[in-house]
Amino acid sequence: MLDILLRRPSAARLPEEALAPLRAMGGLWREEGGGRVLELAADAEGATLTTSMGPAPLVLAEQVPGDGDWAAPQMALPPLALLAQAGEGLHAARWGRAARFVPARPDAHVADPRGRYRARDVALDAEVTGDAGALRIALASPYGVCRARLVACDGDLFRAVPDAGDLHGRWLISPWNSAWLFSLWVRPGGFVLNSDQSANLMFDRM
Known part of the structure; x- marks a missing residue:
């Protein structure tokens, strides 16, 4: 291997x-x-x-x-x-x-991730807002805020799709021109963030 x-x-x-x-x-x-x-x-x-x-x-x-x-x-x-x-x-x-x-099952019943969260091991806060089908996430660090749309790809799983107008915030997460920045996996009491640069970042609901 x-x-x-x-x-x-x-x-x-x-x-x-x-x-x-x-x-x-x-x-x-x-x-x-x-x-x-x-x-x-x-x-x-x-x-x-x-x-x-x-x-x-x-x-x-x-x-x-x-x-x-x-x-x-x-x-x-x-x-x-x-x-x-x-x-x-x-x-x-x-x-x-x-x-x-x-x-993935994009037609599955979608969990509600709305709320405020704090990462366990890094200086990151997150807030998920919006209505079903139009969810947004703001990921805040000491260096700025990244804003993205959350698009469901399974019942408990979302992709964070970058905002075209938020170039600075997008580059805080990824320097590549990618279709999505990270995935958000809803878990009891919080969520887990994954990307090619970060693995299994745990966020707890505040």
Whole structure:
């Protein structure tokens, strides 16, 4: 596994046997029992993976006999490898830690995340406001405030979509031109924030 993760992906085009399951698995995926989000798209020309860092083409990372073809974004921080297996979901490995991803359910009953929160381990406060379908989050630090829209992608999971007019606040979270800045996983008494730069930041309701 470490050989896969630490190897710089080549520009090798994905073989058809690797592309075929990816084409059938396009869409939004969430970590099973967790709050990370991936978006997968594939066609006859190739496959693209989108994370909070933005989109990147998938290239061949490793061919493992009996295990299938591992693919990796051509550019990714941290290193990420994917294995798509029809009927078994999407498997992702990052820094040697593997997780299974399952299809997100955007039509599921959505939890209500509105309220004020404080991070346990970093100097961050958050406030979620708005009406159902038009939720917004303000994430405040000593360096400024980032404002974003919250878009539900599962019953207890949201993506923070950047405000076009909040360029300064957006850059406080991510310097990339990404489709979303982070995910927000609603938990009892708070939420968990995840992005490609931050993992499992716990926020408690105030």
